[in-house]
Amino acid sequence: MNATETLEATRSQRLKAATRASHGALDKRIMAGEIFADRDRFARFLRVQYRFHRDIDALYANAALDALLPDLAERRRLPQVTRDLHDLEQVLPGPVPMRLGPDLPLPAALGWLYVAEGSNLGGTILYKMAGQLGLDADFGARHLAAHPDGAAGHWRAFTAALDTVLLTAEQEQQVIDAADAAFRSVHDHVELEFA
Template sequence: MNTTETPAFPSRSQRLKAATHGTHDSLDKRIMAEDIFASRARFARFVRVQYRFHRDIQALYAVPALVALLPGLAGRCRLEQIAQDLGDLEQGLPAAAPTALPAAVELPHALGWLYVAEGSNLGGTILFKMAAKLGLGARFGASHLAAHPDGAARHWRQFTAALDAVPLTAGQEAEAIEGANAAFRTVRGYVEEEFV
């Protein structure tokens, strides 16, 4: 007898992944079309995109309601590492700009943005290996892509377990999906601006 139980319904994080697949896939292809590992200069443009996105969401890591729902949230912020990577690559920080997030962002919408940020951290482990070809790594130029000491997959599972446990109505879940899609679209806009 098989004792492995399969959930009857996909988890919230699985539903977010399915609902944002098209937007996410389009962004990934757009970034890779820029051949970001052809040179350090091209990789630096990608890091500028990362910086702009993470600057947008920096305030979310200190929102008390989010911190209460997502244990260890504050420690997941990577903006400082990205800024250090830009310095290593002899790049100035992108000019200050208004955040792409709404001023009074609702919690479900914010969860969608954080889902994208944490997903990029998981996917970053693949990019980290590719960055090594440019002589970049955890101590120089690509620290923000390095896996968490606990392991990228475990770190992701901890986040998604907390995300999946947040009580949301169907309408709020739709807001989270819209938040994630908005985050992907924002990053896509930054790619278009940085790779001109």
């Protein structure tokens, strides 16, 4: 993206461009884990998802964020990931220190939520692939199932709201840095499970 394109792009478009490398590295690492080889490997992926969604779960109850983003509480996926793990008779990963404290600045929270909500969109592809393991919206892959309104529409509603939040240039950079940190955090969780 050149300087003119950067000024004309929406925040969500700028985030996508700025995090392309960390996002791409994460996608490659997840697929290298052969998560659809069998249910055991898919369960490892579920534990990655559980850790990430546990890290961000408090954001979905944040009143300031809820005022800015549509249906925020309904977008929470930790309960679905938990049920998916139980379906596969997996023990939940033990407690670890929270990566995100309650005093996370709003721009940083927006960056983390951008990654979480974007994973919903990508999850629809993974959902189809999970079918080969006999997993679906009722068993083992409910957290990957598309929203009843469709994954694309749900994503567009989120990004439309994200793009309208007024931020300073410094805060814009905080959103980008936080999104990049979120991708790297998930990568760390993948390494823990698949190393």
